[in-house]
Amino acid sequence: MQEPTFLVLTALTGEPLHGYGILQQVTALSRGTVVLGAGTLYGALDRLAGQGLIAVEREEAVDGRLRRYYRLTDEGAGRLVTEVERLRRNANAAAAGLRRRGLRARLA
Amino acid sequence: MQEPTFLVLTALTGEPLHGYGILQQVTALSRGTVVLGAGTLYGALDRLAGQGLIAVEREEAVDGRLRRYYRLTDEGAGRLVTEVERLRRNANAAAAGLRRRGLRARLA
DNA sequence: GCCCGATAGTACGATTGACGTAATATCTGG
């Protein structure tokens, strides 16, 4: 799983959000380092919904503009747990190798 | 940066290795969960060398078989530090959201 | 009055990286 996809799932660990809300949440979570384009976002939403990791909570029409709210499914939350473990394992392996070179990752 | 690429750099934090050695090191580092195909590996090596993140250390011919050894450059090590910080930040953000749902990532 | 930016989503082409497999070639072990 790539970073944009991971951050979309992460954004949905809280309240259900609609696409644009997810966009803003991802930007905030990543401190502005990841700003999703429209293609990436809505492509990821369709894909994740197809995989059952997220689901449409409800749809609202505000001023003729559609708002489609997504929530994280239990399966999506489980998958995210697995991904967190993978990221931590990889980060630790790299950090161990870098320490032997005298380099240290700054604490985030 | 995706996982296979990240693990190739991680494998090279130690001694310089040739392609096949990197293959085995990545498999070991990931506890067998990531087994690179030839296409992925050599594609990544060419790309990373082109970006200056790794460099050819030396070439050996053993029984007419080529062994091309790669080392991590300072630039590559720096990039890896950045990536470790990114992974940790993302993992922490997701873990925080999951905790609010009562889920916890098992310690790796 | 008009343009800009924020809001919200759709559509589509381009690019990148990864995936998968086959070919080549040598050496070792059963």
Added chain:
DNA sequence: CCAGATATTACGTCAATCGTACTATCGGGC
């Protein structure tokens, strides 16, 4: 003598991201 490990090259394909343009509404500033 064949399978499997060693070691690299060379394809073609696919998935995900990137990037941009388009539609459409609303509010604010010039």
